[in-house]
Amino acid sequence: MDEVEELEKKLKPRGEVSIIGCGRLGVRVAFNLLEVHRGGAEKVYLFDSAKIEENDIVHRRLGGKVGEYKVDLVKRFFGERAEVYRTNINKDNLHLIKGDVVIICIAGGNTIPITREIVNYCHERGIKTIGSNGVFGIEEKVYIDDSQYTKGPAKLLGVKNHTVVGTRKFIKDGEPITPYTLDEIAKKMVILCLKYLYYG
Template sequence: MEDEIQKMEDRQVPRGRIDLIGCGRLGLRIAINLMQVHRGGPKTIGAFDGQKIDGGDVIFTLYGAETGQYKPDFIKQLCTHDEEFRNIISYPEFIDDENIDLIEGDVVIIVIAGGNTIPTASKIIKYAHERGAKTIGTAGIFGFGNEDIEIKDISEYDDNNPAVEELRKEGIIKNHLVLTTNKLIRDNEPVTPYTLDEVAKIITMNALKLLRDQNEKNSNS
């Protein structure tokens, strides 16, 4: 019996890699969730963002960040695991055509914000899919906090979400999980911390499921 338990425990160790593209208010929450996963989860987390922390990044300063520090560097600083158990790799830069090959995750989470992020997100998704990785992104997470949060494959959405439609115009039509509150910047509603908490929880859960599937596929290949 003890041998069987040991075998099961041996299977539930961190394996694989999740890349987090965007380390802002949402990305930080997801990163912290992933760091705390026990009995599984990613061995490596790649954190990508070229932005530095400023005075408006309250959740960062609450956790002890210093103004001017790169966000991925701070995420790495927060991780107190032994690197042999779980490792954070910090990439303090924005993804573009020159460095997109730094993305190596089995699962890629895209939570970049500010301006029109669709062209960059679509390039990342296409690159990840070419590598055989799974992807998750958002399409509007505005709202006061009582919205129904949806997450499903992009092929399952109707044509009422402009962000989903823009991704489709870029050629992203299937095999990409999209989360949304169905509220966008046009709706003149805020992005609340409790919505971000819930969105981060749902993205984390789905990323872990995808990682498990990827790890099983890699083990059987």
């Protein structure tokens, strides 16, 4: 029994992760990653300037209050392991990004230009990146691709070695975003992140 306890003590979190965007997808990624037990990320940095609104059901279901910053909800649960920035990443504050892995979960409007900037900034510094590649669809398979070779929206980024997870569907396809699709994308993003932290 002592041997098992010694092995348990050796299982510690490792590495740091930035999550850019704490909306419906980002909050799922943050909770799933920080919930990893006997390992996972040592520190998670969260970036989002938005406050919880009435229609942010997942945030409210997790205990968030309307008017509270989305990143503060995560901080309340995970304390010191979550460092929050109540700002959106833009070309003027890329220097705030840190860690071994960056997970990009931004949405709303044309996110291609800033996503490209984030990916290029990270790659220049040897930071692995994971992003979304379409979250639309009713009963869609969730794919893991390199953005350079994918068929989805991430193809428009024009970057290499950026892992993307999604349905490959565009907003123009006119399909909704379902919670179970977001759950599956978040799950796959977290698994990829853990593989990067543990295996490089």
